Amino acid sequence: MTSSATVRIMSPEEIAARGGGETPTLRFPERATLFAERAMRLRQLASGHALGDYLRFMADLAHEQHHALQAMPAMALPDAVTIDRAAREGVPPLPLADWPRDPAWRATLRRIATELAQRAPPGARDTLNALAQADDVFLERQADLLLHGLSTGLDLGTAPVVGAALQVHWTHLLLATQAGHQGQGSPFGRIDDETICPCCGGRPTASITRTAGESLGQRYLHCSVCNLEWHMVRGKCPHCLSSKSLSFLALDVADGAAGEEGSGASRATSAKVQAETCDECGHYLKIVHTDRDPFVDPVADDLASLTLDLLVSDTGKQRHGVNFMLLFGEPEPPEPDPQAGGG
Structure with missing residues (x-):
């Protein structure tokens, strides 16, 4: 059984009064540990959990994300002009909707799906193998749906793996852009x-x-x-x-x-x-x-x-939150009846 309780935390004023020093605006992920630690946490949480099998599968997925992030190739990054313009306009410099995705993200996806399929249960193995062999048009369409928060047309069975590859891709873009501007001020800040x-x-x-x-x-x-x-x-x-x-x-x-x-x-x-x-x-x-x-x-x-x-x-x-490891979608709308008359 479960129950709920309304709890109180410190107000911003109380936090400011108790916490001395300057609070960092941003905290960057660590390339060497981010996904490896997430995989370990998922395995820890899986023990005795009702969703234990799924959490362990997601741990395998995070494990593959870790290896993929270490092997990301060089790709186009925002230059100083792009970063300066984004800062002046108060917008993100690597926007999900507009930044051109490097084809490397699809190679990352196929590699993750192939590796996962080797130890997945039979039903999931077939889905993962099909995803690894899917054409570019399908993969790009699924990526667009995920990044725009759209569920109609989204393949919920493969969405966690597509999302995992996109996470690796954008985490690499973030870290590579930050590293490329060392000594020039951070390319990221408040928007x-x-x-x-x-x-x-x-x-x-x-x-x-x-x-x-x-x-x-x-x-x-x-x-x-x-x-x-x-x-x-x-x-x-x-x-x-x-x-x-x-x-x-x-x-x-x-x-x-x-x-x-x-x-x-x-x-x-x-x-x-x-x-x-x-x-x-x-x-x-x-x-x-x-x-x-x-x-x-x-x-x-x-x-x-x-x-x-x-x-x-x-x-x-x-x-309000989005977790690519577990997504819910709306049912597909019915196809219009070609025999139905217009009003």
């Missing part, structure tokens, strides 16, 4: 719309609190595509930026020993994964806490807490 990623314009998967030095529990949004994290003060809705009616929901394990951890509300208050809900816009985004579990990962822990999504959706709230 006009703080609800989207300042590198690629992607929506967050979840947010994560991090403590660094004297900065206590600072909240960062984690990009669903390039894995960049950008700072947003707590006490502000990551969807509509309102601070009027936020609350936090968490799952409380109800079958623990009585008195072991205090009341259910106190256990929910200290949960490592919570849903931040906003009554102003009717959306929510999960938040994971490194001070409560140093191994939390925004993508892995979001996926493993699907029950929390079901609980929050029952309250009428809509999910």
